[in-house]
Amino acid sequence: MKYHFKVHKDGKFYWAQCVELEGCITQGKTLKELNSNMEEALNLYIQEPEDSSELAPLPKQSIRKSKNLVEVPVDPEIAFSFMVRYHRIKKHGMTQNQAARKMGFETLYSYQRLEAKKCNPSLKILSKVKRAFPDFSIDYALGC
Incomplete structure (x- = not known):
């Protein structure tokens, strides 16, 4: 980005x-x-x-x-967390609770770490983000 x-x-x-x-x-x-x-x-x-x-x-x-x-x-870790938040709010109109449930997180806190100031997600988390927000572009977030 x-x-x-x-x-x-x-x-x-x-x-x-x-x-x-x-x-x-x-x-x-x-x-x-x-x-x-x-x-x-x-x-x-x-x-x-x-x-x-x-x-x-x-x-x-x-x-x-x-x-x-x-x-x-933008720093890639900051861009990723910003884009997760952007997709949740602007594109899908979800609350953090709704996004956490859709991604299968056991706690809200686990989801909130994705929207933290800096986020360095695992491949498993990237997969959850793409399933919840199919239009999410990892390349765009990373500035590729």
Whole structure:
């Protein structure tokens, strides 16, 4: 999952703003520092509070890279947990309890770990996610 940042130079410094995520802005003294800060800002933005009903919009597929527009990948563990939550809420309109039951988890907590800040699922869990949400794209979540 990759978002797009427009990069600006202001004197000796750089700053960037995410095109798809309002308020996701960062800066850096060098381009290397700016790149690192863009990744950090993006990951923090995507990691919404667990009790939030608001979700960040998905990246726009139609945006093309240019000299001042760069793609920034979301950390794969964060992207996976975000996409599970996105599919549960936006595409399937389910509660966490409903999703947990559909995936066959014994406890709600086991499901909630999928939506935690960072998630590194096993193949067994990936299989449960795909069965519950057939339209879920692991490649998309991983930015492939």
